Amino acid sequence: MSPTPSISSERISQHGDPAELGRELKMEGQRNISDAVRTILECIDEDPAREGLLDTPERYAKALLFFTKGYGEKVSDIVNNAIFREHHHEMVIVKDIEIFSMCEHHLLPFTGKMHIGYIPNGFVIGLSKLARIAEVYSRRLQIQERLTKEVAYALMEVLSPRGVAVVMEACHLCMVMRGVGKTTATTITSCVLGSFEANEKTRNEFLNLVGVNK
Amino acid sequence: MAQFDSPSGSESPAALANGDENNKRNKAKAKGNGNGNGRTRLRDGDIKDLNTGGPNGTRAIGERRSSVSKPARDFRDKPEPEPKRKKRRTAVAPGAVREEAATPGDAGDSSTRSPSPVIDFDGLSRPSVGTRERLEEDDAQKENRLARMKGAVRTLLECIGEDPDREGLLATPERYAKAMLFFTKGYQENVRDIVNGAIFQERHNEMVIVKDIEVFSMCEHHLVPFNGKMHIGYIPANAVIGISKLPRIAEMFARRLQIQERLTKEVANAIMEVLKPQGVAVVMESSHLCMVMRGVQKTSSTTITSCVLGCFERKEKTRNEFLSLIGVNR
Numbered sequence: 001m002s003p004t005p006s007i008s009s010e011r012i013s014q015h016g017d018p019a020e021l022g023r024e025l026k027m028e029g030q031r032n033i034s035d036a037v038r039t040i041l042e043c044i045d046e047d048p049a050r051e052g053l054l055d056t057p058e059r060y061a062k063a064l065l066f067f068t069k070g071y072g073e074k075v076s077d078i079v080n081n082a083i084f085r086e087h088h089h090e091m092v093i094v095k096d097i098e099i100f101s102m103c104e105h106h107l108l109p110f111t112g113k114m115h116i117g118y119i120p121n122g123f124v125i126g127l128s129k130l131a132r133i134a135e136v137y138s139r140r141l142q143i144q145e146r147l148t149k150e151v152a153y154a155l156m157e158v159l160s161p162r163g164v165a166v167v168m169e170a171c172h173l174c175m176v177m178r179g180v181g182k183t184t185a186t187t188i189t190s191c192v193l194g195s196f197e198a199n200e201k202t203r204n205e206f207l208n209l210v211g212v213n214k
Numbered sequence: 215m216a217q218f219d220s221p222s223g224s225e226s227p228a229a230l231a232n233g234d235e236n237n238k239r240n241k242a243k244a245k246g247n248g249n250g251n252g253r254t255r256l257r258d259g260d261i262k263d264l265n266t267g268g269p270n271g272t273r274a275i276g277e278r279r280s281s282v283s284k285p286a287r288d289f290r291d292k293p294e295p296e297p298k299r300k301k302r303r304t305a306v307a308p309g310a311v312r313e314e315a316a317t318p319g320d321a322g323d324s325s326t327r328s329p330s331p332v333i334d335f336d337g338l339s340r341p342s343v344g345t346r347e348r349l350e351e352d353d354a355q356k357e358n359r360l361a362r363m364k365g366a367v368r369t370l371l372e373c374i375g376e377d378p379d380r381e382g383l384l385a386t387p388e389r390y391a392k393a394m395l396f397f398t399k400g401y402q403e404n405v406r407d408i409v410n411g412a413i414f415q416e417r418h419n420e421m422v423i424v425k426d427i428e429v430f431s432m433c434e435h436h437l438v439p440f441n442g443k444m445h446i447g448y449i450p451a452n453a454v455i456g457i458s459k460l461p462r463i464a465e466m467f468a469r470r471l472q473i474q475e476r477l478t479k480e481v482a483n484a485i486m487e488v489l490k491p492q493g494v495a496v497v498m499e500s501s502h503l504c505m506v507m508r509g510v511q512k513t514s515s516t517t518i519t520s521c522v523l524g525c526f527e528r529k530e531k532t533r534n535e536f537l538s539l540i541g542v543n544r
Contacts, residue, residue, distance in 0.1 A: 029373035036366035036373075037437070043363045043391075044398040045344030046471055052434045053471065060437045066508045068374040100507040104382045107367070107390045109439065109503055141376055141383065173439055177430040178396050 033061035070139030082126030093117040104141035112170025115210040119162040152191035163194030345401045363391035400469030412456030423447040427461045434471035442500020445540040449492040482521035493524030
């Protein structure tokens with residue numbers, strides 16, 4: 001399979017430039033974010049000097065930088081050589097991984113669960129690395145479709161298994177708190193690669209084991 | 215230390231040592247009641263020991279509160295109010311009374327209270343600094359406000375290392391600005407418009423509860439949403455309010471920069487002021503994303519706050535009935 005565009009040797013993804021975020025730049029970025037937040041508070045007619053809001057710009061700046069820390073993380077560092085030679089060719093699934101990401105359209109959180117499965121090709125990966133890879137891509141400004149796809153491609157690239165399947169179900173606050181206001185709606189996206197894409201039976205077995213909609 | 219008087223009537227050494235005339239008189243009264251144990255039974259089934267304790271109703275060191283469901287009271291605050299005897303209220307239409315109470319300085323009718331700090335003279339409730347300006351602004355000022363917010367969001371995107379000009383982020387500043395203005399629209403809302411005269415004389419004096427009202431608010435400390443459910447109950451004093459007005463009032467206070475404690479209290483106070491029922495109780499349970507998505511990251515934790523006013527505050531049984539009907543923690 002041709003190298004996926006989602007991981008290059010130095011950068012994590014095609015958007016964002018994490019290598020330049022040195023420490024000083026980060027502090028300056030934090031100050032700029034704080035000023036921007038103060039402007040926003042004034043525009044919504046709040047009083048940025050009242051007790052409850054006094055440190056809110058700084059808190060929000062740190063929170064936002066935390067929610068977008070995925071840009072600065074490299075998948076190769078995260079995996080940390082936790083790939084082991086193992087003669088195992090059955091499906092491995094890590095399900096119900098809680099995911100918290102930020103919708104890039106409204107800068108509002110969307111939260112949910114991700115289920116990742118793969119069929120090894122002589123190599124297995126440390127189980128927590130699946131959740132960590134999911135974390136790298138979710139702590140960014142994302143859309144759910146792209147998040148699912150990026151995790152699948154990253155795992156395919158790092159491990160080269162026979163197949164990878166990722167399913168994610170999430171609740172989007174941008175749709176719940178505002179706009180159409182449907183509180184019970186869930187969004188489900190998936191990405192299947194390799195043998196999951198080729199074989200319907202394999203795909204079905206994965207979907208049964210994961211139990212979305214049970 | 216709790217002192218029990220023996221049926222024979224002899225003074226206990228500690229009481230004598232106190233040398234408190236009041237205590238002796240109370241003990242005599244208690245003996246006269248036939249209790250014989252120096253303790254007096256107040257209304258509502260709460261037993262209060264009158265034998266020891268300092269001024270202002272403080273308890274002696276080591277003595278337990280007799281009822282843990284009553285709110286703890288700091289003796290430095292005003293002393294507990296005397297339990298009033300029930301007197302029949304005249305059927306005054308709360309609608310008319312509300313208008314009078316809304317004007318400052320009105321204290322004529324015994325069933326009104328002094329102007330509430332919750333609702334201002336024009337029906338707004340704790341408006342923020344620029345609220346009244348924003349209500350009256352024209353289109354040009356609105357555009358200006360939106361442009362400033364868009365600039366600020368663009369700065370945010372640049373600072374986190376994103377490219378504000380890529381396709382997915384191009385209109386994000388505008389979307390976020392509109393979303394934030396929506397999340398803070400509660401400042402502009404007018405309680406009178408919300409209630410809209412939906413108060414009806416019904417002669418109903420049983421508890422009315424609206425539970426599981428979904429509430430979405432913004433944490434003022436981190437500007438991250440917190441959402442959950444609110445349960446509102448009240449006991450009318452002959453006048454009931456349209457059922458949907460309770461969630462509407464909750465919505466008005468939720469669409470602001472809030473903390474959960476203040477949100478609960480404001481909703482309770484507003485309903486008390488608007489309707490003047492016998493009592494109001496509000497309980498809210500919610501999940502704070504600022505604690506789930508970042509920081510300590512405890513995903514299954516819930517925060518519960520409550521505010522009880524009127525007869526719910528005074529009577530333990532009423533409060534318990536409300537709490538069991540709403541079924542928090544089932």
